[in-house]
Amino acid sequence: MAMLEVKDLHVHYGVIEALKGIDLEVNEGEIVSLIGANGAGKTTMLQSISGIKKKTSGDIVFMGESIFKKNPKAIVMQGLTQVPEGRRIFTGLSVYENLLMGAFLRKDKKGIQEDLEKVYKQFPILKERVDQDASTLSGGEQQMLAMGRALMAKPKLLLLDEPSMGLAPILVKEIFSIIQEINQQGTTVLLVEQNAKMALSIAHRAYVMETGKVVLSGTGEELAASPDIQKAYLGG
């Protein structure tokens, strides 16, 4: 059974239908990429799963339980965490405090401490900057902080929204190899990206969205090799 199952999901902004009946599955241990152009509904999709956006109809099942009507807090508690688009780190709070915010719902002090060490190991730069105001970090460091913060919730499924946005190519590579590491350490990943090439290269499976619908799906390699995809998203 799939870890996350989205069934016939419809979402509206006012009268505009942003998601027109999406079906999607993420299995445990996978990296699933969701690619598509601006305005395809990728971010709406993640916000709907996380409980930030109100949904019209359909169902979302996570680990066998419907989270369609649950609030963001209950969804985080169940082990589903999101790294939002544009990092959305808490400026004015230190790097350390940002990381603690990720563990907001956890009560196991020892576990939190252990996970802090893990995050520092994964992102050594965060340890160097631990007492700095998060707003002083560079874009790439902020992305790492946003990811570290999400990992502090100990998620079973991590949603990543445009982690490569606004980053230099070298940093994009680094971020994607970290995503693979996180996945290998046992966290399932659902990744939303405009950088289709990178997103397909690390994905086990992928979905292509266009104006609120899934138009194609398959393994990462299949899609990367598909002529349609090459033409539309990979620049020939």
Place this chain on the structure above:
Amino acid sequence: MSQFLQQMINGLSLGSIYALIALGYTMVYGIIKLINFAHGDIYMLGAYVAFITTTYFGFSFFPAMIASMVVCGILGVIIERIAYKPLRHATRIAALITAIGVSYVLEYTTQYVMGSEVKTYPTLLSSATFTLGPVTVSMQQIYIFAITIFLMIALQLIIKKTKMGRAMRAVSVDEDAAKLMGINVDTTISFTFLLGSSLAGVAGILVGIYYNSIDPLMGMVPGLKAFIAAVFGGIGSVPGAMIGGLFIGIAETMVVAYGSSLYRDAIVYLILILILIIKPDGLLGKNQREKV
């Protein structure tokens, strides 16, 4: 010189009270970007709660202060839930007008229940004075100053060191991102109102002691001045509100001492005009820059 020192002490006492009120303005603004114009009336109610508990129930100073804090804190939370929460995603002007409406409700309900006449506060603290060299300090001033300092330190510790304080700061930066961390935004906002309103409650009892008299409209002018103090310090900034409150209190006292008491209100508005011209985001206001 001795008169100057004396006026500094008087100014610090008055400023402490403004600072306590200003903190509520600044915290609420920081988290929901609302200028809560009913906040001055919460302070007035704090004075009335202490008046009632001491006059009719024989409370002494500290229990009366706690009662004011509790009643004002709960009232602040209820007001937010009933009046402001439904407007959280409405235009800011709608929420502002509502706040002014709430202010009138509180003022005239109090007038209806307690009467519009000025009430005389019972003597709660000894009126002993101490002479330290050239200046005279009253017991009341010591209490006012000590309590304010204590509460400010406590507030800073709550905001900086506790989980709830971090949640407050996180929500004030980015509500949706805070939700994604599993923070209950409604609870966090309620907590902010609880803190701010209970501080206003303390300011209410302190001013009752200091001036000996209270009335249902007493919250209007000090409320406005505390708001100016918050703007002066940089609205949204907690240390700013503290500094702003003390500064406004001292400025007002000095003008009364060296100029004319006719100008005691004018000086505060003059400060507001100057700060808006020279540094509109206030002394410690953050000029917001974003990194991509």
